[in-house]
Amino acid sequence: MVTPVDGALTPVTAFALVGALGVGSQWLAWKLRLPAIVLMLLAGIVIGPVLGVFDPARDIGDLMGPMISIAVAIILFEGGLTLNFHSLAGAAEGVRRLVVLGAPLGWLSATLALHFVAGLGWESAAVFGGILIVTGPTVIAPLLRTARLQKRPSALLQWEAIVNDPVGALAAVLAFEVVVVVHADTSAAHAVWELLRGIGFAALVGVFGGWGISRAFDRGQVAEYMKVPVLFAALLAGFALADALLHESGLLTVTIMGIWIANAGLPSYEEMRRFKEHATILLVSGVFILLAAGMNLDTLSMLDWRAAAFVAALILIARPLPVLLALAGTKVPFRERLLVALTGPRGVVLVAVAGLFGERLVALGLEDAARIAPLAFVIVAATVVLHGFTLAPVARLLGLTAKGRAGVILVGGSGFSTALGEVLEKLGVPVLVCDTNIIRLRGARNAGLQTFYGDILSESAEFGLDLIGYDRIVALSENDAYNTLVTTDLAPEYGRANVFQLRRETLDTRRHTLPSTLGGRRIAGGLTYGELSRRMHQGWQLRATRLSAEFGYRAFRETFPDSVLVGELPEKGDLRLFEPRADDSDPKLTTGAQVIHLAPPEPAPEKAPERRPEKAAETPSETAAKTAPSSGTGPADSA
Numbered sequence: 001m002v003t004p005v006d007g008a009l010t011p012v013t014a015f016a017l018v019g020a021l022g023v024g025s026q027w028l029a030w031k032l033r034l035p036a037i038v039l040m041l042l043a044g045i046v047i048g049p050v051l052g053v054f055d056p057a058r059d060i061g062d063l064m065g066p067m068i069s070i071a072v073a074i075i076l077f078e079g080g081l082t083l084n085f086h087s088l089a090g091a092a093e094g095v096r097r098l099v100v101l102g103a104p105l106g107w108l109s110a111t112l113a114l115h116f117v118a119g120l121g122w123e124s125a126a127v128f129g130g131i132l133i134v135t136g137p138t139v140i141a142p143l144l145r146t147a148r149l150q151k152r153p154s155a156l157l158q159w160e161a162i163v164n165d166p167v168g169a170l171a172a173v174l175a176f177e178v179v180v181v182v183h184a185d186t187s188a189a190h191a192v193w194e195l196l197r198g199i200g201f202a203a204l205v206g207v208f209g210g211w212g213i214s215r216a217f218d219r220g221q222v223a224e225y226m227k228v229p230v231l232f233a234a235l236l237a238g239f240a241l242a243d244a245l246l247h248e249s250g251l252l253t254v255t256i257m258g259i260w261i262a263n264a265g266l267p268s269y270e271e272m273r274r275f276k277e278h279a280t281i282l283l284v285s286g287v288f289i290l291l292a293a294g295m296n297l298d299t300l301s302m303l304d305w306r307a308a309a310f311v312a313a314l315i316l317i318a319r320p321l322p323v324l325l326a327l328a329g330t331k332v333p334f335r336e337r338l339l340v341a342l343t344g345p346r347g348v349v350l351v352a353v354a355g356l357f358g359e360r361l362v363a364l365g366l367e368d369a370a371r372i373a374p375l376a377f378v379i380v381a382a383t384v385v386l387h388g389f390t391l392a393p394v395a396r397l398l399g400l401t402a403k404g405r406a407g408v409i410l411v412g413g414s415g416f417s418t419a420l421g422e423v424l425e426k427l428g429v430p431v432l433v434c435d436t437n438i439i440r441l442r443g444a445r446n447a448g449l450q451t452f453y454g455d456i457l458s459e460s461a462e463f464g465l466d467l468i469g470y471d472r473i474v475a476l477s478e479n480d481a482y483n484t485l486v487t488t489d490l491a492p493e494y495g496r497a498n499v500f501q502l503r504r505e506t507l508d509t510r511r512h513t514l515p516s517t518l519g520g521r522r523i524a525g526g527l528t529y530g531e532l533s534r535r536m537h538q539g540w541q542l543r544a545t546r547l548s549a550e551f552g553y554r555a556f557r558e559t560f561p562d563s564v565l566v567g568e569l570p571e572k573g574d575l576r577l578f579e580p581r582a583d584d585s586d587p588k589l590t591t592g593a594q595v596i597h598l599a600p601p602e603p604a605p606e607k608a609p610e611r612r613p614e615k616a617a618e619t620p621s622e623t624a625a626k627t628a629p630s631s632g633t634g635p636a637d638s639a
Contacts, residue, residue: 008055008058008059009053009054009059010059011059011060011061013059014054014056014059014060017047017053017054018054018285018286018289018290018293019282019285019286021040021043021044021047021285021289022040022043022282022284022285022286022288022289023281023282023285024043025039025040025043025285025289026039026040026281026285036285037136037139037284037288037347037348037380037381037384038381038384038385038388040285040288040289040292041288041292041377041380041381043289043292044288044289044290044291044292044293044295045292045293045295047289047293048292048293048294048295048296049293049295049296054293055293055294056290056293056294057294060290064290064294065356067290068287068290068291068352068355068356069243069250069352069356070236070239071283071286071287071352072251072287072348072349072352072353073235073236073239073250073251073254074232074235074254074279074283075283075284075287075348075349076162076165076251076254076255076258076349077235077254077255077257077258078258078279080162080254080255080256080257080258080259080261080262081258081259081261081262093330093331093332094152094156094327094330094332094336094340095155095156095159095160095163097326097327097330098156098159098160098164098323098326098327098340099160099163099164099167100326101322101325101326102160102164102322102323102325102326102327103133103164103167103168103171105321105322105325105326106132106133106318106319106322106323107129107130107132107133107171108129108322109317109318109319109321109322110128110129110132110133110314110318111125111126111128111129111130112125112129112318113129113310113313113314113317113318114128114129114132114310117306117309117310117313118306118307118309118310118371118375119306119368120368120369120371120372121366121368123175123179123361123366124361124366124368124369124371124372126175126178126179127172127175127176127179127357127361127369127372128172128354128357128358128372128375128376129171129175130168130169130171130172130173130174130175131168131169131171131172131350131353131354131357131376132168132314132318132346132350132379133164133167133168133171134161134164134165134167134168134169134346134347134349134350134353135157135160135161135164135344135345135346135347136161136345136346136347136348136349136350136380139161139345139346139347139384140157140158140161140345140347143343143345143387143388143391144157144158147391147392147395147401148392148401148406148469149339149391149395149400149401150400150401152332152336153336153339153340153395153400156332156336156340157340157343160340162255163255165251165255165349168349168350168353169251169252169349169353172353172357173195173198173246173249174195176357176360176361177191177194177195178191179361179364179366180364183364183365194246195246197245197246198242198245198246198249199246199249199252201242201245201246201249202242202245202246202249202250202252202253203252203253203256205238205241205242205253206238206242206252206253206254206255206256206257206260207256207260209234209235209237209238209253209257209260210256210257210258210259210260210261210264211260212234213230213231213234213257213261214260214261214264214266216230217264217266218264218265218266231261234257235254235257235258238250238253238254238257239251239253239254241253284347284348287348287351287352288348288351291348291351291352291355291377292377294355295373295374295377302370302371302374303371303374303375303378307374307375307378310375311378311379311382311383314379315344315382315383315386319341319342319344320341320342321341323337323340323341323344324337324338324341327340327341335398335399335400336398336400338398339394339395339398339400342394343387343391343394344383344387345380345383345384345386345387345388346376346379346380346383346384347380347384348380350376350379350380351373351376351377351380354372354373354375354376355372355373355376357369357372358370358371358372358373358376405428405429405430405574405575406429406430406469406470406471406472406574406575407429407430407431407432407469407470407471407472408424408429408430408431408432408470408472408473408474408575409431409432409434409456409467409470409472409473409474410431410432410433410434410474410476411434411435411456411473411474411475411476411477411482411483411486412433412434412435412440412475412476412477412478412483413433413434413435413437413440413441413442413443413444413451414440414476414477414478414529414532414533415443415533415536416476416524416532416533416536416542417433417444417476418433418443418444418447418449419536419541419542420474420476420542420566420596421433421444421447421449422447422449422542423542423543423544423596424575424596425448425449426544427544427569427594427596429569429575430450430469430470431449431450432449432450432451432452432465432467432470433449433450433451433452434451434452434454434455434456434461435451435452435453435477436453436454436455438453441453452465456473456486456490457485457486457489457490471494471498471574472494472498472499472500472575472577473486473487473490473494473498473499473500473520474499474500474501474523474577475487475499475500475501475502475520476501476502476529477529478529480502480504480505480529483501483502483504483519483520484501484504484518484519484520486499486501487499487500487501487519487520488518488519488520491520496520496521497521499520499521500520500521500522500523500577500579501519501520501521501522501523502522502523502524502527502528502529502532503522503526503527503528504528505528505529505530521577521579522579522580523566523577523578523579524564524566524598525564525565525566525580525598526580527564532598535598535600538600538601539600539601540598540599540600540601541598541599541601542566542596542597542598542599543563543596543597543598543599544569544594544595544596545559545560545594545595545597546592546593546594546595547589547590547591547592547593547595548591548592549591552591553586553589556589556595557586560597560599562599562600563597563598563599563600564597564598565578565586565587565595565596565597566578566596566597566598567595567596568589568590568593568594568595568596569593569594569596570590570592570593571592571593
């Protein structure tokens with residue numbers, strides 16, 4: 001057992017502290033709607049350089065370096081798993097330009113800014129400039145979800161961030177090897193050969209590893225419960241194998257492995273990707289806390305006005321100029337080019353790789369390389385804060401966000417679904433009605449609602465529909481099993497609080513009760529599809545009634561005692577759908593909100609009995625004529 005020195009934490013306590021602060025920062029950022037990476041940066045600096053409670057080098061020791069390298073490899077692998085080529089529709093040319101032209105131009109512009117503005121030597125500037133190609137995928141993804149960007153600019157930013165991660169690392173490797181050649185007796189030809197051999201070997205390992213894993217999984221040669229452990233073991237083996245030949249080339253290996261598996265069409269791909277998303281959150285949190293806590297006040301004191309000037313030059317010149325040049329002449333509209341050019345947040349990969357190469361350059365005798373790590377932290381903090389608060393407003397100014405309120409996807413083209421869509425559209429909430437039967441969409445189309453003929457879970461819907469403006473799913477089809485499938489599959493993407501379905505028709509017995517992990521929240525007062533259909537046929541109607549100080553909840557219930565509450569739309573804010581409570585009580589309604597409810601038909605007003613006009617008294621001859629039997633000899637009666 002390792003005995004900690006005075007004032008040091010045990011490794012177990014240190015890991016627990018890192019985990020608590022990292023996940024706690026992520027949760028607090030979610031509650032406050034702030035960039036999580038900024039809170040993690042502050043937490044790490046407070047417990048490290050400021051208070052001295054935690055020092056990774058002291059409390060964890062030599063394991064810190066390998067731990068960070070492996071964590072970055074897993075983060076890049078998970079990023080590669082998100083690169084399905086189908087999602088490139090409409091953005092392939094732009095992404096290709098950003099990688100092939102934008103990355104080298106960005107490397108050059110960042111190197112020039114580092115040398116002439118930040119004051120670094122050419123060698124340190126070239127290595128750090130290569131790392132600055134990276135725009136953090138772990139930062140871009142949450143920013144895109146918050147800003148609700150349109151599909152193409154969102155795809156451009158996401159693909160650029162993930163693909164350029166290994167590209168930036170390899171650029172830094174290339175520059176670093178050149179520096180090693182300059183400071184060593186190794187010939188330039190030998191160094192170039194070693195570099196090309198390492199990159200080629202890393203790419204080969206990535207392709208072979210991705211192909212082998214996909215083939216084994218597709219043929220059922222790995223048990224379902226073993227797939228994630230096998231995947232992790234394979235990526236670690238591939239990373240270590242490539243890294244043994246050329247430092248940091250393992251990042252290229254794991255990225256290629258992830259991209260190959262993402263496009264292999266594996267049936268269990270979604271489960272694997274979501275599991276690694278959870279692991280990535282933990283790893284990002286841990287790595288950033290470790291790196292921030294590992295800083296010291298002497299290092300931070302190296303930052304001066306040159307650092308601030310460099311950050312401004314990077315954001316205003318070194319990032320926009322290469323992007324605009326790379327995208328010039330493409331079919332990408334200028335507004336989208338401008339948004340991409342002005343958006344370049346950096347994340348944990350930049351800090352991790354910059355800290356690693358900074359230490360190695362210092363070991364080679366380049367003292368100015370000690371400024372690389374603090375500069376990386378400043379860049380990350382500045383870009384994340386800036387883009388975290390300005391991306392959505394800038395995108396709205398350029399007209400590249402989903403307009404209006406967040407919308408609702410209604411799955412199933414029933415009469416209730418159409419009626420609900422009409423009410424929501426009149427209230428300004430976008431609606432998309434989906435169904436696999438085109439006939440059932442007739443009512444929605446006649447009502448002027450946007451429709452999609454097909455399966456909402458299909459690739460056609462995922463890659464062909466622009467769903468960025470919708471944040472709720474309501475499954476209203478007549479098929480209970482399909483409703484459960486839709487809400488279960490889409491819950492991780494939309495959040496379980498935002499997926500709803502009708503109550504199942506089956507009896508509430510143990511034989512039919514599903515686990516709580518399946519399905520969505522109930523809606524429409526817990527009514528089933530059959531109960532809703534009968535009520536709609538009986539003349540029940542969906543209405544929107546505004547509550548006010550004069551017409552409050554009590555007056556609403558007196559006016560509509562039998563109405564079923566569906567949801568409400570506040571004056572400011574997004575739609576709120578109601579889930580029935582166990583005690584059948586109504587949820588708390590908001591004054592000023594439009595209450596959406598299913599109201600019974602109004603009773604027809606009672607009519608006074610009609611008075612017939614008095615007739616003149618019949619004469620005896622008329623009476624006799626009516627009562628006399630027909631002779632059958634007259635003209636035929638009209639039908």
